[in-house]
Amino acid sequence: xxxxxxxxxxxxxxxxxxxxxxxxxxxxxxxxxxxxxxxxxxxxxxxxxxxxxxxxxxxxxxxxxxxxxxxxxxxxxxxxxxxxxxxxxxxxxxxxxxxxxxxxxxxxxxxxxxxxxxxxxxxxxxxxxxxxxxxxxxxxxxxxxx
Amino acid sequence: xxxxxxxxxxxxxxxxxxxxxxxxxxxxxxxxxxxxxxxxxxxxxxxxxxxxxxxxxxxxxxxxxxxxxxxxxxxxxxxxxxxxxxxxxxxxxxxxxxxxxxxxxxxxx
Numbered sequence: 001x002x003x004x005x006x007x008x009x010x011x012x013x014x015x016x017x018x019x020x021x022x023x024x025x026x027x028x029x030x031x032x033x034x035x036x037x038x039x040x041x042x043x044x045x046x047x048x049x050x051x052x053x054x055x056x057x058x059x060x061x062x063x064x065x066x067x068x069x070x071x072x073x074x075x076x077x078x079x080x081x082x083x084x085x086x087x088x089x090x091x092x093x094x095x096x097x098x099x100x101x102x103x104x105x106x107x108x109x110x111x112x113x114x115x116x117x118x119x120x121x122x123x124x125x126x127x128x129x130x131x132x133x134x135x136x137x138x139x140x141x142x143x144x145x146x
Numbered sequence: 147x148x149x150x151x152x153x154x155x156x157x158x159x160x161x162x163x164x165x166x167x168x169x170x171x172x173x174x175x176x177x178x179x180x181x182x183x184x185x186x187x188x189x190x191x192x193x194x195x196x197x198x199x200x201x202x203x204x205x206x207x208x209x210x211x212x213x214x215x216x217x218x219x220x221x222x223x224x225x226x227x228x229x230x231x232x233x234x235x236x237x238x239x240x241x242x243x244x245x246x247x248x249x250x251x252x253x254x255x
Contacts, residue, residue, distance in 0.1 A: 023199075030172035030195055033220055037173055057190035064154075064193055 003049050004031050011059050031056065082132045089125040096121045153187065157197050159236040162229055165207055171220040172198060198223065206232050 008028045012020060031052050038048035097118045104114035153160075164170060164178050175198065176191050201207045206229035212222040225233070 034173035036218055055191050057192035061190035061192035062196045
């Protein structure tokens with residue numbers, strides 16, 4: 001029966017901590033019951049354990065039947081997070097470029113040099129925008145698939 | 147062999163029905179489904195047990211430790227009043243769905 005417990009533990013090792021122990025306990029009990037039943041029907045312990053493990057399936061099968069609601073909320077959050085990232089990078093870049101312009105005009109008004117560092121700084125929000133658009137396309141694509 | 151996606155939405159009702167007939171333990175439910183459908187529909191046991199757990203969390207069924215033969219312990223599930231009511235609604239829903247599908251898919255003669 002230790003094999004069953006190890007199998008169940010291994011199957012659900014990625015489940016969040018709060019629910020894991022209870023889940024493992026319940027599933028282990030059910031599977032142990034099955035092994036005992038199979039043994040009553042004439043299988044050896046090894047055969048019974050093997051059959052039980054094979055017929056159980058995977059953690060994906062276990063969670064396949066669950067509602068998709070948590071995923072849905074997760075998705076909204078991630079789009080919003082990407083948008084926040086984008087806003088942060090835009091404001092950050094604006095502040096840096098503003099300071100560059102200010103120090104350029106204040107200290108060396110005869111030489112315009114702020115354009116080059118400003119261009120470099122611009123890559124930051126551009127990269128974030130690229131990620132954001134990609135992510136948005138992908139998530140909206142998922143919606144159409146469903 | 148019926149793909150499990152097709153029947154997944156109705157598994158709750160199937161399990162409730164089996165427990166309604168008599169108190170059963172986890173593997174017994176899986177076995178019952180297998181026997182009654184002549185292996186034409188096989189469901190991953192993982193999926194089945196997760197639904198059973200969920201039904202219990204929603205108080206549609208409740209479990210108790212009972213004894214089978216030779217004093218071996220089993221966690222039996224029995225249906226609650228709420229579960230019965232839920233099953234009745236689900237059954238009506240299913241009958242309606244069946245009528246609709248019949249109307250739509252039957253060949254018109």
